[in-house]
Amino acid sequence: MQTTLLPTKSRMLNALMLVVAFVFGGMAAHAEGAGTQDDPWIFAHGETYHVNAFKGFYGIFTAPADGTFSLSGTNYSIYTDATFTTQDESIRPIHNGDYQNTAYKFDCEAGKTYYIGNNFVMSSIDMVCKFLTEAETLSLRDLDPADGSVFNAGYGLVNLTFNQAVSVGAVELTAGNGVETISANVHGVYVSVDIKDVLNRFYKNGLLKAGDNICIKFTNVAPTADATKLYNGTGIVEVNYKAGAMPLQVVSSTNTPDGNPAMTNFLSYYRNDNNSGIISLTFSGDVNMSEGNKPTVSLAYGNTEAEDPNESYSEMITPTVQAGNVLQIDLRNKLRRAKDMVTSGTNYGVVTLSVNSVKDMDGNYAYGNGSGNLGSFFYQYKFREVNYTPLTDWNTVGGANGVIDNETTGVELWLSEKKDTLATFTGAEIKYISGGEEKVHAFTIDEISVTPDKEEDNARIVLIPIPDVSIDAGTEVTVSLTGIERPDGLTPDVEPTAFAKFSKTFTSAGRTDIIAAIVADGGGRVNVSTIGGTLLLKDADKAAVGRLDKGVYVINGKKVVIR
Secondary structure, X not given: OOOOOOOHHHXXXXXXXXXXXXXXXXXXXXXXXOOOOOOXXXXXXXXXXXXXXXXXXXXXXXXXXXXXXXXXXXXXXXXXXXXXXXXXXXXXXXEOOOOOOOEEXXXXXXXXXXXXXXXXXXXXXXXXXXXXXXXXOOOEEEEEOOOOOEEOOOOOEEEEEEOOOEEOOOEEEEEOOEEEEEOOEEEXXXXXXXXXXXXXXXXXXXXXXXXXEEEEEEOOOEEOOOOOOOHHHOOOEEEEEEEOOOOOOEEXXXXXXXXXXXXXXXXXXXXXXXXXXXXXXXXXXXXXXXXXXXXEEEEEEEOOOOOOHHHEEEEEEXXXXXXXXXXXXXXXXXXXXXXXXXXXXXXXXXXXXXXXXXXXXXXXXXXXXXXXXXXXXXXXXXXXXXXXXXXXXXXXXXXXXXXXXXXXXXXXXXXXXXOOOOOEOOEEEEEEEEXXXXXXXXXXXXXXXXXXXXXXXXXXXEEEEOOOOOEOOOOEEEEEEEOOEOXXXXXXXXXXXXXXXXXXXXXXXXXXXXXXXXXXXXXXXXXXXEOOOOEEEEXXXXXXXXXXXXXXXXXXXXXXXXX
16 A cells, blocks of 8 residues: 655644544554654653654644643653744753653643754664643652561661652651651652661660661651642651661770771871771671672772763772771782882872761661661771881991991891881891802891990881901801881882982901801811800800800810800
8 A cells, every 4th residue: 555645734734633533532643754854743641652762853733722842761842833943942841750661741821832843863763752730649659678677776777769759848757656756858759867866866765676666757748849739638648667687886996086996197198017007996796798798998098070980999808807896907018109100190189988878787888877778887088108217337346347247236227216216117127248159147136136236216226236257358248137128118129229228338358257256266176165164065066056045155275155
């Protein structure tokens, strides 16, 4: 069968007649037109119109009576005539307030023709056209949590969704023996109340316990379009719950801004022995660490609104739990200078620590101080970069100054630091050349001497003994601290000169291993006595002498100090 298309204006008139016939005579509606400026749709109640992404649409609607025209899916403009070139500024479609089922509507006059269009739609959509001659009755479309369910005060939110934008008057909360007027957050069709703070106060004050009734009463609920059309004729919406167990509470904390001890500064580095780098939250019950229920911890720093995404820093930290109810966050052993976190190296002054999704062993959220996330706790610290600038002075002890010889008994390091920024070390070593070969002699921390300088505050004197070894003359002897950890976290991998002040190179004037020389003179065997003359070893070799404790001995008639 061949279909002959009518001229555009004729088809418009014919379609308008069909719409009128549909509204007044019950005739089935039939969508016409292509949705373009030259061939606009003839909008009809109940019809669906498809628009492809990045395209526009145009349509015509003649109101058969006074009423409200609605088109779902996207916004649009009203034009003055069929050319769709000039917008009618006197008519502005209004959003229905529902962001899940978006629609825009405007009031129509009987017999008037409206030119409707949008020259660009971002996403592909199916629009539904509606024309209502009477105001839509206000109804509650969704309630979360469901009415009658057990309410978790760690969650604390009650969300209501209506079929149209609403206004709400007073809200009264009755929970157990507690009663309080609360405020509602109203946005279009959505109404929410956050009652977790009030409920937890009721729990703590003995006004509420598990199993008690919770009732939330909303009054003067009505459509924003007509405040006289009260919900169900009364304007009252009432929801009821059963109180669950009191949620987990933080009973104490350490190294938080309000903890004991309190910590207000966030350091760019926490050394391994710095316990202020361990943040602890002690809860009133065990924390759920099962898969899918583990808390998350994050650090945030920088400028989230900067064009450069690397100007905002976020770091996830894996927490641990001690004794079941103590959540611990370990900040130690990681360098977090401003330049490590953001491209510009700007000191933004603030670091935020977020602990989220803390749950009890039943999967219920803890009562948190953070808004927007459940079971959440937020702590804001002042960011402080650790600056470490030690003063050092190295000298030899005994013999010629600055030279290693037979009279040198040790090397002394004078180390001056700020009181709250001290380096640590686990020992020392001496590198030297003996018989043309490089050798190393290591000392534990117990084999060197570390004492405070009595004449200057915040200064230490480190004495490293020179072992009884042979050192070639004219060679270099390097004395260094080992196992160093700077309070600012710098290492040679980060800053090549980070350990430079903890090492010193001296020149050797030649040094003889006195014990080895005496043993050699004795034909490889010696007698060892105390200073008092008590014989300790007879015909001993060098290895046996080397096993003697530190002290002063007489070896083959010569006084020798073993260090």
